[in-house]
Every structure is written in structure tokens, then in C-alpha cells.
Amino acid sequence: xxxxxxxxxxxxxxxxxxxPGRLFHLRSNLHELAKHVLEDVAPSxxxxxxxxxxxxxxxxxxxxxxxxxxxxxxKMTGVEAILAKSVARIFFRNAINVGLxxxxxxxxxxxxxDELEIDLVGSIVKNLANGTEFPIGEFPEVMxxxxxxxxxxxxxxxxxxxxx
Amino acid sequence: MGKTLAEKILSENSGSDAHAGDIVxxxxxxxxxxxxxxxxxxxxxxxxxxxxxxxxxxVVIFLDHAAPSPSPELANDHIILRQFARKSGxxxxxxxxxxxxxxxxxxxxxxxxxxxxxxxxxxxxxALGAFATGMGSTDVAIAIAxxxxxxxxxxxxxxxxxxxxxxxxxxxxxxxxxIGSLGAxxxxxxxxxxxxxxxxxxSMAERFTLANMAVEAGAKTGLFPTDEVTRTYLESRGRSALxxxxxxxxxxxxxxxxxxDASSLxxxxxxxxxxxxxxxxxELTGIKIAQVFIGTCTNGRLDDLAVAAAILSGKRxxxxxxxxxAPASPEVLREAIATGYIQTLLExxxxxxxxxxGPCVGVHQGVLGGGEACLSTANRNFRGRMGNPEASIYxxxxxxxxxxxxxxxxxDPRELM
Numbered sequence: 001x002x003x004x005x006x007x008x009x010x011x012x013x014x015x016x017x018x019x020p021g022r023l024f025h026l027r028s029n030l031h032e033l034a035k036h037v038l039e040d041v042a043p044s045x046x047x048x049x050x051x052x053x054x055x056x057x058x059x060x061x062x063x064x065x066x067x068x069x070x071x072x073x074x075k076m077t078g079v080e081a082i083l084a085k086s087v088a089r090i091f092f093r094n095a096i097n098v099g100l101x102x103x104x105x106x107x108x109x110x111x112x113x114d115e116l117e118i119d120l121v122g123s124i125v126k127n128l129a130n131g132t133e134f135p136i137g138e139f140p141e142v143m144x145x146x147x148x149x150x151x152x153x154x155x156x157x158x159x160x161x162x163x164x
Numbered sequence: 165m166g167k168t169l170a171e172k173i174l175s176e177n178s179g180s181d182a183h184a185g186d187i188v189x190x191x192x193x194x195x196x197x198x199x200x201x202x203x204x205x206x207x208x209x210x211x212x213x214x215x216x217x218x219x220x221x222x223v224v225i226f227l228d229h230a231a232p233s234p235s236p237e238l239a240n241d242h243i244i245l246r247q248f249a250r251k252s253g254x255x256x257x258x259x260x261x262x263x264x265x266x267x268x269x270x271x272x273x274x275x276x277x278x279x280x281x282x283x284x285x286x287x288x289x290x291a292l293g294a295f296a297t298g299m300g301s302t303d304v305a306i307a308i309a310x311x312x313x314x315x316x317x318x319x320x321x322x323x324x325x326x327x328x329x330x331x332x333x334x335x336x337x338x339x340x341x342x343i344g345s346l347g348a349x350x351x352x353x354x355x356x357x358x359x360x361x362x363x364x365x366x367s368m369a370e371r372f373t374l375a376n377m378a379v380e381a382g383a384k385t386g387l388f389p390t391d392e393v394t395r396t397y398l399e400s401r402g403r404s405a406l407x408x409x410x411x412x413x414x415x416x417x418x419x420x421x422x423x424x425d426a427s428s429l430x431x432x433x434x435x436x437x438x439x440x441x442x443x444x445x446x447e448l449t450g451i452k453i454a455q456v457f458i459g460t461c462t463n464g465r466l467d468d469l470a471v472a473a474a475i476l477s478g479k480r481x482x483x484x485x486x487x488x489x490a491p492a493s494p495e496v497l498r499e500a501i502a503t504g505y506i507q508t509l510l511e512x513x514x515x516x517x518x519x520x521x522g523p524c525v526g527v528h529q530g531v532l533g534g535g536e537a538c539l540s541t542a543n544r545n546f547r548g549r550m551g552n553p554e555a556s557i558y559x560x561x562x563x564x565x566x567x568x569x570x571x572x573x574x575x576d577p578r579e580l581m
Contacts, residue, residue, distance in 0.1 A: 014548055016548055022552070024230055030331070063382065064544060065284050090298050094303075098302065142187050152302050163189060
């Protein structure tokens, strides 16, 4: 059971929004890159987000470039999980690969600052601020296994391969 | 039950009877990294402890996004990538040696292969009948080591393009129209499978343009059946032995069918700040353009430079409009010199950039100023994409780009043809 506050974001947040191209030179300096997370589209995000928070976004979260740095810097903010109405496929894999859960659910009734409780076993998100509940969409079993190990690198270190 | 192209290729490469929705472990025939995603992939590879590389001949490193390097940090990233290539035996394309996706189709991609690249526009090679898809650094790192990856077999959309393009209308206009009608997430996770008269009549260059933009509708891959055009292209690249006839079964199941009449299309433009925010070029007349950029993995090929040169021949760029041209590969550059296109473009006032990604990703070679608008032949116009969140990007065909460079504002190219 996870518990934390929601930080609300809109629709179509691209990986360019999360980690802009003009900061390309910081990609091997993730600590510095993370200071600029989402600064063009949500300038207050970086100062507002606290470890244990959840992102509650709209449709097509993480569209665009394959840059995994976007998932990495969101994870570095301490965000526990990303809730979105839908997610772009490369970002989805990247987030799981770095051990950041992406949960597909209806985020319309989640407001900025709402206290959420997430039951990963029961696949339910509860909004404690208004008493609403939403089911979490299913995702492939292989992704669950990777997530359980904390990401693809720890998974491969333990199992050596995809099959085991 | 018959199979789609995606089901056929993934069945073969995974040695299983794969259907949409299945998870397969597929053999990876080509894996590649570029300078924006490569350094993180190498750190992950080292962290994984996997020491062997499955097939160094089929691992390629490209220095194309920030090349030649504009900063010490990126120069250091380039050093790391070069060292890895030397040590591992992976193939290296250094600065000025082309955009990854163009080099992949020129020298590596073949029908029926599974290709993964740490770049979203890896889908370009789908035009050759390869299941090509973009992934992040960690996925590609593991594929480099193991020679395989896991894939969910996608559901497919049948995209049938009938009729013929009218004068001044190109594959780029079709791609923008298609994305506009599907929406930026309209094909998320899906395989777009192209067919129809207009598709059969397309050159390889046009097919690459259309396949390249499949990801802008969220698609996992954009697949073309192979035909004589594919065979001729592979022959010209010295890979005739690798041609294979590939088409979907007649009774394949599609999640959705989309039909577009190519003859109904007009020059199309994506407006800021989303690719699916489309309009007709003629509806945008009067919008001033500070910079025109012709190039990228979408439209930096010889045919694209030919179209631009034909329109710009004997003319000059508007005095208030900069014109940047980046051929997608050294081969494109050499051929564009031999055919005189480069001379024509230079006489029209173009600035020639080295083969590579140019200003597309906002890292160098044409970062926009505040309040400026760019008409680009690239595939993405997100806010800040070209390095400045206060600038605007419009996307169009090389013809629309050339016409707009002359007029200094967005212009329907048919007015100048």
C-alpha cells in the first residue's frame, strides 16, 4: 500500500517537456539535469514535488523522444508512481525499466494536492480527499516481474535473461 | 487465422506462433545507439555486469544528434562512445557520418528483421519491411548484450492509401494528414500497416518519410509490404540477396481500417506545438518564418533536396528568412553535389550543415530566438524542441519549406510550381 500526495499535470507531457533538448549536454550529469525537470511546462513542479508523491497526469504521458533520462529524472525527484489516463509506449517501458511504476487510471477526479492511497495488489487507487476510487489498468506480466526487481538492470543481474 | 506483417515477422524472429497481444522474446537483428541515448545505455550495460556483446557486427553507434560537438560535456560523451566501439567491435559512425536512421536504411536494415534503436524514429526502417521500433537506453543496452528483447505483439491498423498524389503533394503531407486524423496517441502501441495504390507507387524515400512519422501517432512500428521498389533499393545497396517478399495474409485481422485518398490531399502543415495540430499550407499564408530547415531523418534525403532545389532554382531566400540545409548522410551530400542540387541551394542563400540531425533537437546549429517561427521538414514541433520554449515550429514538406523560404512566410508550394 502506497500513500502520498498527487501532483497534477496535464495532457501530452512529452519527454522534451520533462528533459528539454537544450539541456542535452547535461545527460551524463543527471543530478544537474534533474534540477530542470519539467521547467518549461510546469515551472513550480521541481520545488513542489516531494519524495513519496504521485504524478497524476492526463493522456499520452511521455510522448516523443526515447530519452530514458526523462524517466530517470522523474524517479530522482522521489515520485513513487506516475498515474496517467494513458502513456506513450517507449516512456512506459523506460519507466518500468528504471523501477518507476506507471499506473493507468482515470485521473479526472484527482486534484493537485489530493491525498491518494494506492493498493497495488488490489489494483485500486483511492482518492482520500473526495472518497473516489479507480481501478488500475492491467499491464504485461513481464513488466510486473521487472518492476518487482526494481527495474531491468537488477532483473537481469538476478535472472541473467528474460526467460528465467 | 491469417497474420499481419507484425505477427509474421515476430513469429519468425521469436520461433513461435505469435498473435496480437502475445509477449514474445524476439531475436534482435540490429541494435543501435546515438549520442543522446548511448552514454546512459553504456552505463547501464556496465551496471548489468553482462560482458559479452551478442553480435558486434550488428551493433551500431552513431554520433549524430550533437555533432560536431557543441560543448565539452558532449565531446566527453563522444569519447565514451568511441572508446566503447573500439573496445567492443561495434560499428561507429562518427560526427558528420549521417543521421542514424538514414545510415540504418542505407547500410543495415532488411525485410523481416527486428531492429531496435535508442531513438524513437527507429520506425523509419519499417519502410523496408523490418519490424523496427524505438526503445530507451536500458532496453537497447540489454539487447546489445543478449541479442534479444521482449516484445508485445501489437494489434495492427490497416492504412490503405488509394489514388495518386497531385502536384505539390508528397508523402510528408500524407504523414501529417494521417497523424492529424489519428491524433498524437491514436495509434499508441499499434502497428500501422500500409497498403494501396499510392503506397505501391511511392519511392523508397517517400516510404521512409511516412514510416518515420508512424511514432508521431504513438505507433510501435509502421510497416510496408516489400515489392519491386524494395528489391531495387536493396540491389542498389548491394543487399539483393537479403530481399524477401513480405506481405500480410489476405485474412489477417486488423483492429481498425483507415482509408485515405491521396488525390484529395493538399500541402499540409503541423502548427505549434503538436504534430497532430494540422492545417493546410494555404490556410496559414501570412505567418512570417524566420528560419527554414530542410533535413532530418524525415526529409533529408536526395529526393527531398531535389524537390527543394527545383523550387529554389534561380531564386533567393527572403532576406528575413534563414535557410538551413542538412543532408541526412554523406552519401546524400555527395549525390546532391554531383547532381547540382547543393549548388542551386547555395545560390539561393542556403547554409549547408554537416550530415546529421542539425537543429532538429535544439542542441546546436540553428537554435531559434524568442518569438521566432521555423518551418522545418522534421517530424516534431513540441514547444522547446529546437532549443527555445519561446519559439514556434511548423512542420511541412521540403516543397512547402522551399516555397516558404522564398516568400518569407508560410506558402503553398503549388503557387511556385
